[in-house]
Amino acid sequence: MSQTANKMSNALCIALWVVDTDRASIAWSNCHAKTLLRQNSSAANFDREFFFDDDFLATLRLMTVAYDIGEQVTFDWPTPLGKDDIIECVSTIISLGGERRGLSVQALFSNSSPLDAEIGLIKQLGSLSVAMLDYDGGFLEVSDVFASRFGTVSSMSDLFVTNSNTCAFMSKLSLGQPFTQEIRLSTLNSVHWHQLEVVFHPEGKVLLMANDIQQERGRENEIFRLHHFDVLTGLPNRYHLYQTLENILESGNKRFEHWGILYLDLDNFKIVNDTFDHRVGDELIQQVALRIQSVIPNNAELYRLGGDEFVILLTNILGVESLQEVANLITRNALNTYFIANMEMMVTASIGIACYPEHGDNVDHLLKNADAAMYRAKSIGHNTSFVFDVDMIDTIRAHLTLGGGLRKAIEEEEFELFYQPKVRLSDEVTVGAEALIRWFHPELGLISPDQFIPMAEESGMILPLGEWVIRTACKQIKTWQDQGIPPISVSVNLSGRQFMQTDLVEMVAQVLEETGVDSQYLELELTESMLMADAQQTIEKLHAFRKLGVTLSIDDFGTGYSSLAYLKKFPIQTLKIDRSFVNDLGISGGDDAIVKATIAMAKSLNLKVIAEGVENRSQIDVLNGFQCQEVQGYLFAKPMSNKDFVHYMKTQKMVNVSDVLSSVTSTI
Template sequence: MTDLSTLVHDKMPLAAWIIDIERSSVPWCNDAAAELLTDSLSDIKSGQRLISEALQKRLSVYIDALSLGDALPFKWPYLAKDGTQYTVSGSVIALGEGRRGLSVEAHPVSVLFKPTPAVMGNMLPAQAITASRLPTQFKSLSVAAFDPNGVYLEASDRFSELFGDIQHIRDLFAVSGAANSFMRRLELKELLSQEIRLSSKKGVRWHKIEVSYHPLTNDIYLLTHDIQEERDHDVALYRLNNYDSLTQLPNRNLLYQQLESALVNARKRQRHFGILYLDLDGFKVINDNFGHRVGDELIQRVAERIKTCIPSRACLYRLGGDEFVVVLENTDSIDELEDIAKGIMQNASDTYPVAKMEMMITASIGIASYPQHADDIDNLLKNADAAMYRAKSTGHNMYFVYENDMADNIDAHLTLGGGLRKAIEEEQFILHYQPKIRLCDEVVVGAEALIRWIHPELGMISPDQFIPLAEESGLILPLGEWVIRRACRQLQEWREAGFAPIKLSVNLSSRQFMQADLVDMVERVLEETGVDSEYFELELTESMLMADAQQSIDKLHGFRKLGLTLSIDDFGTGYSSLAYLKKFPIQTLKIDRSFIHDLGLDCDNDAIVKATIAMANSLNLKVIAEGVETRSQVDALNGYACEEVQGYLFSRPLCGDDFLSYVNGRSAIV
């Protein structure tokens, strides 16, 4: 047991004093200490603590844990009024009455603490951490001191507010691996300045930390700065620049980054990668007729579904509008890319629940692969885009793999697109008429009006080439109205010329059918031309009607009030259910040519056609088979009680004069 009296002497070469921790007092000090502690002693006399409450509690823990005579396991720096720096050490002593205290000595040193530049900027010259508290300038900073083993010594109020009561420097780290790495660097006495995630009272947040060391005691000084808001801002800015705000998919910027990386890897390792370029079919129709909110919701649903039907190692990007790109690295063959396209198309068969409606939309897909179709990024995307345009011009919900002649088609596509508006203004279009034949006597009982473009330089242009352009540009609306008006005028001209009346049908495009004032427009044309609505028929596709079944039903009833005949075209290729078929006020079903082609050769097709005709008869619907080209097909259809046919066996589409000649050359219409 160390007696207090043995420590008392007047001529101690070092500043020495005794601290009564419990009472926060200095019961004894030598002359050197009295001089050194002038300001602190005056504070004690006025009732102020010699040491902070936090340090007092921590020292009490050490005193209780150590034996008398044991030295404290840490030292602390002290800065004298004249600027001299000291390092202070202490050992446990008995103060009487069962109480313990500390005997301390101050050893002068030339430099106690070398703070980092960030800390230096907040300090007065030669300022350092004192024995009792951090400097006044540190109160607004988040800084703490730890012993060489990482045990907590002292911290600023700001640090304690942010991190609470910690026992070890490890307690600051959110991940144990980060704590282990940090401690290894501390053992090497590295001067650290880094950004890292720390566990604060507000949760795990990003901080910038700086570390310095006491040159004699090796104590650790840690300065922290919360940079979570800056990180959040950087993340938000990154997402704004690289992700689509509507679907949260990566955008064009990240697409090019992945493609550039894929190109480097493919060249280095002699591997292949491929892309699928997707463009939604008829999306502009939905935007124009239902508004952009509905269109945006549909885009979100489409993106979600595409993500579920592509491989996990494939990446989906949105380029904007209704365009998407799928990237698949390390492909084995084109077949692998085609399988993805087939999966996307198959999933399009289900409707999308959007704005309390059941909508249906498909996509045209173009495929291109490195290095088979291009050896650089720009040409690979261009060629996939060209293949997509081929799919779109051929039909909806289709895919094509790039071929060399597709690039030329893109140029033609753009050329035709530029002249389409002028063609509508100058009426460069004509109608051709394909006869509809009643099977029982093979008499012409009607015709389908089909548009043709007579280009002043390119000649006859197929609808397959310009209708997709009209759909995309919105010109399908004035073009569709022109077709309806011209067909009605033709009917009126034939009637006035004394020809027996026949029924003339016109196809409606999906975008045209979505036109809000379509019924009013048709009514207006009928009134202007004086045509009897009994002889005018509109043909619509299943997918068109199912895009919004309830609105379709309302619109179809509007046409029926005008007295028009309604027909479902290409029946069997869409996705309508019998439940809706009963609700649609239609009079005719047209069986798609794909089922007629192998009639008599394919048992499945025979069964489908036979069942369709039987179902239609039970619903009092007339049935027309299109694409009839052989007598064997006619015989089979006759056996199934099909009423009418249409196809090249009887006639191709004809201009007005040739059509009348054809009608006159056959038996009289009855």
């Protein structure tokens, strides 16, 4: 240690003690603290029986509440020492276990020169990295800690990373006023952030404390990064987006700039997360982010809001056409597959477009309107975009209203199942029915499934709603049988998310047992895309249903991408030809060929075929010629309430289910 540093050490006495404010006691103290404070107490046991003035104790307790653990507070301790009236102290708020707090107090006292006292004042701030300078920035003496950190230095210019930093520091030094500065300094190991505190003394000396704050800066940077950026993708997050939009909006109001956003939501991403490990979903999100970043222009920035939602901000654009061009780039690129976990996956996005100032005059309105446009794009079809329109405001209100009322609607029985007959084509005997869910809202009236089913999927309410449909259909079967109506089966179309329920088979078995319905009267319908999401897992679940005795069918056959090899492995009994192929039967040779080939294939696999959407006799003639077994459509009957369906069954030709099993199909 240098001669000056030795003088510092010998001249200064560091008194340390811990105050327990709850117990109004000094919990611990070193010998210097006892020397410093003992004269204020005649107690034999100094640490436990030290006397506190009530007002001063109240002040100390207030400090422990007002400051956080680890914060430092400078205050005066009202204990006489010789001719002095107070002791200047620095305390740190500490934890004494549980919720108890206290103060770790430090004081320096000296009979040395005023210059040594100044050094002590700096050291009491919690740092031992101290140096003495002249007014020109030259080093006179340094402490051991300072030397171990910075090595041999002769002037402040040896510490600073750049000449400009040196000039700035010397400029402040020339003013002769104490100051504090945070700056990067060159240490022996690397460049670190430091907090410099400078104190001047009348004897022409400058005392410098250099406190290393690299770790604190690192923590601040990490907190900033976590607050502003998405952990999974590294993209700026929702908070960062709002800050950016607010700043751009302010500048846009001044310069009348055009800018806009694309609101992206991945199509059917929940199926990926529900079908595969979440790590697969995370990797897919990462690859989607990288691909989008690779195609968007330089004036665009990608943000991740969370989950499978992204926003692209474009500035300095000519108009909404610029936004549409970027949206088209993304949708075209989405058709390329992703290679993840030894699988090829394709995921598309629905994109909502909103432009400032046409579609919103503030951040919230613009994002809400872009979000609404995204949902409109999703309703039109996947991998497409839609530009916000003012006429969509009513749709937004309805979306919010309906989305919040689904659970209440289930609890208050606002839903009802309607039924549409299914007819055997050979003799036009009614052999079953299709069940369609309806929502009779107390204020909005009849709400189409096209409106509330997507909301149920998004919110997760599709699971309780789907269970309600299965339970209600089974109860209805039992009621019809009790009324003496020949038994027919009822089928329920499962949603993708519902089919991925791990306990779906158990739930269906429980409903059948509770309602007392034979499993042969319940049929479950699934879409092609649902079956092919994870073919092996699907096969296992389907066999579990068949073991239970439930009938299975593929709905809307021909609109998906079933593999014939897998179709042979699926324990399916029925194929339903989608109405889009039935509409132009007898008119379109292409549709005729598709329907004929489907029926022939189903016959070879020993599957029954039902044609949906039959509305005229010419379609019946064609289907009869192709030997289709069953049909349904407006030609025979529209969907009807339970009361009307019971009347229909009593007045129409019926057949017992033991002769021909058919099903009732729900729209969920």
